[in-house]
Each structure stands twice: as C-alpha cells, then as structure tokens.
Amino acid sequence: MGSPLHRERTAVGNNGTRPHVREVDWFSLASVLFLLLLAPFIVYYFIMACDQYGCSLTAPVVDLATGRARLADIWAKTPPVTKEAAQLYALWVTFQVLLYSALPDFCHKFLPGYVGGVQEGAVTPAGVINKYEINGLQAWLITHLLWFANSHFLSLFSPTIIFDNWIPLLWCANILGYTVSTFAMIKGYFFPTNAKDCKFTGNFFYDYMMGIEFNPRIGKWFDFKLFFNGRPGIVAWTLINLSFAAKQRELYGQVTNAMVLVNVLQAIYVLDFFWNEAWYLKTIDICHDHFGWYLGWGDCVWLPYLYTLQGLYLVYHPVQLSTPHAAGVLLLGLLGYYIFRMANHQKDLFRRTDGRCLIWGRKPRVIECSYTSADGRRHHSKLLVSGFWGVARHLNYTGDLMGSLAYCLACGGGHLLPYFYIIYMTILLTHRCLRDEHRCASKYGGDWARYTAAVPHRLLPGIF
Ligand code: NDP
Secondary structure: OOOOOEEEEEOOOOOOOOOEEEEEOHHHHHHHHHHHHHHHHHHHHHHHHHHHHOOOOOHHHHHHHOOOOOHHHHHHOOOOOOHHHHHHHHHHHHHHHHHHHHOOOOHHHHOOOOOOEEEEEEEOOOOOEEEEEEOHHHHHHHHHHHHHHHHHHHOOOOOOHHHHOHHHHHHHHHHHHHHHHHHHHHHHHHOOOOHHHOEEOOOHHHHHHHOOOOOOEEOOOEEHHHHHHHOOHHHHHHHHHHHHHHHHHHHHOOOOHHHHHHHHHHHHHHHHHHHOHHHHOOOHHHHOOOOOHHHHHHHHHHHHHHOOHHHHHHHHOOOOOOHHHHHHHHHHHHHHHHHHHHHHHHHHHHHHOOOOOOEOOEOOOEEEEEEEOOOOOEEEEEEEOOOHHHHOOOHHHHHHHHHHHHHHHOOOOOOOHHHHHHHHHHHHHHHHHHHHHHHHHHHHOHHHHHHHHHOOOOOOOOOO
C-alpha cells in the first residue's frame, strides 16, 4: 500500500514494457487543476501590478471592485507580444541551446575544484544511469561576458532591453513553456527516450502537469530537465537583474544599494548553482520528478518572472537602505548562503566518501540503513547525523529560506509584492521537506524513524 495521495501499481504497457501507473486522488487532481488554471494568471497579475499600479497588489482589486477599472481596461493597457520581443526571445533560446549542446565544457580543464564535462546522474527507477554534459558555468560565463562587452564597448543594444520588453517577453516565455510541456507529453506517449521510466496515471491533467517521461531527451545529449531547469531561466536570472539595475540608472541616475544587494546576493546563488551543476544531478528535481508542465512551464515562466520580482520592484521603487539595514541584509544573505552551501556540501561529501570523511573536524555519526528497490534487490545506505544534518533534518532548506528572506528585506517595507518570494519559498520548501520525508520513511522504514528520533526537528531546531 502506498500513500493516500498516490496508490502505485504496475501495468504492462502496449509495447510490453512496465510503466508505472498511479491512481490520482481528488485532492491531487484539484491541486493540479488549480495550478494549471491559476499559475499563469498569478504571474500576469504580479507583472501587470508593477506595470500599471506601481507594484501594489491590492490597487487592481480595489479598482475592479469599485468599478474604477474593468478587466478590459487593464487588458487594453497590457503590451502585446511584439516582433522585437519574439526575435529577441528566439535568439536567446537558440543561443542557449547552442551553448548547451554544441560547446563541450572547457572550464573543468582550468578551474581547480570545478566538476564539469561528462558526468553521470543517479540511477533511475528503471536502472538507467544517464550521462550529462555539464557546461552550465561555461554557458553562464560566455553569456555574461558578451553582455558586459555589449554594455561597455559594443553598444549593439541597450542593457535595459530586457526590462523594456518585459511583458512582450512574458508572452514568448509562455509560448515556449506550453510548447515544451505539450511536446513532452506527446513524446512520452509516442516516442519516449526510456519507456520503462515513464509514469502514467491515465488522468490527462495530472500527466500533463507532473510529466510522463522521467528523463526526456532528444538525441544522446539534449536532456530536457537539465536544459530547462538550468538554462534559459537561471542563466537569464542574473541578466534580468542587471537589466533592472541599468533601468534604475537610466531613470534615476543611480543604482541604489538595495538593487546592488539583490544583484549580488542572487548572483552568488546563481553562480553556486552552476559551480555545483554536477551535484545538482543528485537533487530531487533530477532524481525524482518527471518532466511535465510543472518543470517545463515553471522553468520558462515562473522562475524568470517571479524569482526576479525584487529587482523589478526596485525599478519602480528605488529604495536606498540605511547602512545598518543594508549590512543586516547582507549578513543574513551571506549567513543563509553559508548554511545552504555547507549543509549540501556535507551530505555530498558524506555520500561520495561513504562516510569516510570529517564533518566539523570529526568522524561523522552515522545511521546505517537499508531498502529494497522496485526490482526486489536489497541495498545499503547511510544517513548522516553530524554537522548540519544533526542540527535539523533539512537545514539546507533553512539556509535557502534565510537567503530568500534577505532578498525581500532589501526592498524595505513599502509593499507586499517583493515578499512574495519568501512566502512562495516557505511553502515550496516546507512541502518539499514533507514530501521528501514521506518518501524517506517509505524507503528506509525503521531506519528513518531512528534518524527522526536522533534529529527531531525538520527546519528550525526546537520549533519545527
Ligand atoms: P536534499 O539535497 O536535501 O536531498 C534530500 C535527500 O537527501 C533525501 O531524499 C535522501 O535521499 C537524502 N538524505 C536525507 N537526509 C539525509 C541524511 N541525514 N544523510 C544523508 N542523506 C540524506 O533536497 P533537494 O534535492 O530538494 O534540495 C537540494 C538543494 O536545492 C536544497 O538546498 C534546496 O534548498 C535547493 N532547492 C532550491 C529550489 C529553488 O527553487 N530555489 C527548489 C528546490 C531545491 P536518499 O534517498 O539518497 O537517501
């Protein structure tokens, strides 16, 4: 018996393979429909609120409720897709595809400690080990070098180009997000990369959102998950922030310290992502989630538009923080980043060395555990009970949340909109923590219970 949410069984597929089949309960289905219908409007609402209402989240509702504006008025003031934005977006995605698929990594040849080039992912449920070309850092560096070359020497386009086309680009991002999700669904049914790693529920909406294929690929190397998760959204993240900073300078003649803080703290997070791209192959997104609208549309639209709200807000509200406030934000951001990185590093080191390492200068405390995989084989693993993993069971998420809060606090207290990120991340990571712990409890049984007894709290020692 599985969880009340997903009762799993297997079935023999048309082609003789054994895809996973899940029954979807009404709550999961309702959540899926809710997100499919609402998420695009949430993104539109936030961006429109900045464009038309100075980033007030309540003013559009008040205007509509009091009859001062009609939906048609708001829509009429929304910029449509333009030829310039479509060309810009097509060029951007094509460039990232080329950097991803046509330029093998050379950074690992000269950057000490950087793991790039061809790397292996985790074993999939069907027992496949995929190979990946890890070249995200290189793509990020080349893209940003070109951006700086243009801003300082070439002047082929204005660095405000992203801000100036922000809403027309939103339509392009949506077109790509829906196209790739729909393509992934069709591909999952008719020409999957690995049929044994497909998951069907028979419910169209659930399959569309959560995905059918585990690791859809085109050819040997073009991996949908790695490409869409990392680029074009995350490479764009820092460029979008730079464009917002350039707009601030154009409008007010200066870049405020709040904008600098948001740019710097988020750039550290993005660079960390690319520096550790090989490690990322072992995270939940790549190891457990299938590729559907949730990842496809989410990476194309949700991430670049909602993760960058602080920079956008600061274009409309050029907040200049007092020195103690700015120092506090910087400290919180760096401390959060430190905990996030070190917690992830400790687990990675522990697993890579099979526990033969030092954590905080000592031999780590370990819980030996075992589990049975789908093919009935018995495996052994270890859970780390030292370092950050002995303080709470998901301190890496806590560090991430501290960093997220720092970005928001950089925007002062004038509006709710820039705080969306910390609200969203708290929901995302708490849900992820519960989902992961549920999976670990099913996987390790009594061994997981020993871990939760040794480390009783999830995110905040003594509280949760
Ligand atoms: P984790 O890196 O925390 O991985 C969880 C897995 O680690 C578990 O399923 C289990 O896997 C293993 N594990 C759990 N406890 C232990 C332990 N004590 N010792 C050894 N192994 C253990 O989760 P994620 O992949 O979700 O997150 C990775 C990072 O990415 C996090 O820092 C998170 O904050 C960040 N992130 C950021 C997002 C964003 O949008 N900004 C979104 C999602 C994540 P196993 O089955 O191998 O035992």
